[in-house]
Amino acid sequence: MAIVSRIYRPEPSAASFFLGSVADALVERGDDVTVLTARPPHSSEPHAPRERVRTFPVVRDRNGYVRGYLPYASFDLPLFFRLLFARRPDVVFVEPPPTTGVVVRIVCALRRIPYVYDAADIWSDAASMATSSTAVTRVLRRLERFAMRGATRLVTISQGVVDRVRALGIERPIAVTGFGADTSSFSYRPADIQPLVVYAGSYSTWHGAEVVVDALAVLRDKGVDVRLLVIGNGEQETLAVRARDRGLESVVEFAAPVDPEDLSRVLGGALVSIATLRPGTGYDYAFTSKVYSSLAAGCPVVFAGPGPTGPFVTEASRHVRAGSAVSHDADELADALRALIDHPPTEADRAALAEWTAREHSMAAVAGRVADEITAATRRRMP
Known part of the structure; x- marks a missing residue:
């Protein structure tokens, strides 16, 4: 199985914690997991994963984040070849942005690999707030629909996102798996308030x-x-x-x-x-x-x-x-x-x-539900 994301642990973010928990859940079930991701910032703490993590250098913005057209392209373009020539996984789990989803759909179609798309939110909706360009929003919307429509199934965090995905004309199966806390890292420690x-x-x-x-x-x-x-x-x-x-x-x-x-x-x-x-x-x-x-x-x-x-x-x-x-x-x-x-x-x-x-609301429980969906996707035979 493969996980594809521009961000992964040890880089601190909610997506990193979530994807790491999904990898842990899959590994604990005996699955062989490979993560294709970006090289983390130098400031990140070292992490000793049980899964295989394959990194590649990317362009980062001035805040050190993989965000924006050039940083996304610096991850997505090499990803095409990394995934194309990687050992064939049974299934791919892909984290947005939609451009990454587009690459995964194309490669998975070529190699007849099912994939699961993490539709935690709708990027084209967020983009409509961040830019005044209707052309940019329209293109992103088409890319996002393309990425979702090729997925064997989708997972998301709430029924509200499901309703929005359906409004965009996506009819693929969607599971509401929720989103939880990484309780291995976040816990109560008595302190002076x-x-x-x-x-x-x-x-x-x-x-x-x-x-x-x-x-x-x-x-x-x-x-x-x-x-x-x-x-x-x-x-x-x-x-x-x-x-x-x-x-x-x-x-x-x-x-x-x-x-x-x-x-x-x-x-x-x-x-x-x-x-x-x-x-x-x-x-x-x-x-x-x-x-x-x-x-x-x-x-x-x-x-x-x-x-x-x-x-x-x-x-x-x-x-x-x-x-x-x-x-x-x-x-x-x-x-x-x-x-x-x-x-x-x-x-x-x-x-x-x-x-x-x-x-x-532990992330481990949520990750288990996501792992169930990923495992279920392997049962679909690609035409």
Whole structure:
């Protein structure tokens, strides 16, 4: 079996944790797994995999991420030949972007190999928010449809994505496998809680993370001071300008992505983490999977925005002190943060939160469901 992705462990990202867990699940079943991926950044911690990991140098953006036309091409073009001449796998599991899916479809058609497509979200929808070019969005949409339509089956994280995939005319079987926390890396560690708000993970235009800065300004005007730590890759300049405009540059700090264990320690000492999703982008069905890691570390989450994440946090809060969900509004977000500041979860609350997340939403369980779909795809004979 083969896994194809431009990003893989030890490079820190939700996709890396997820794909690594899928590889672990397959290996534990006795499968022979090869991963075709990009050479990780030099700053990444070493990893000793049980699967075979084949890397290739790629172009990275100024933040060290494989993102953008040239970086994608630097991975996809060599991938065509890497996959074409690799030892024939029984099945391929491919992670977006859609251009990678296109390469996999072409090679798999030539070699008569079934493949499973990870439709965790719809890239062409996200692109429509990031660019004003309808031509770019139209081309990406066609590529994405092409990649999905050739798959034996697809996996995704929520019913909302299934509905969107169906609206695009894709009739392939789709399994909702969910998305969980890497509980081997994210766990509760008792720590002194700081007046710190953490935004961890990607923060692109459609996330609308500026609302967090605005909420801090609302709190400051009410005499409540907290710090914001933004960890990851994204629209840093946009947030930095927003912080300067609000006079908050001294309390808003940016940090590069860190490895899961370090992020777990940061979350363990934070008052709360925040996840956001901007409404009205055509991407309201998306699930912000970063909430799982925070909950697994025992750190409550406040989610601001539309979509399935809010109901998930609300439902979780019926069982443990998971946090709260509000609309994408600075005043509402500030009120939710103020409530946590005034009545913070106890050490017992945070330990119970981490235990519940590990039991109900571990990435290992999700990876097992994905592995089931990959295994099932091998039963289809290619014409």
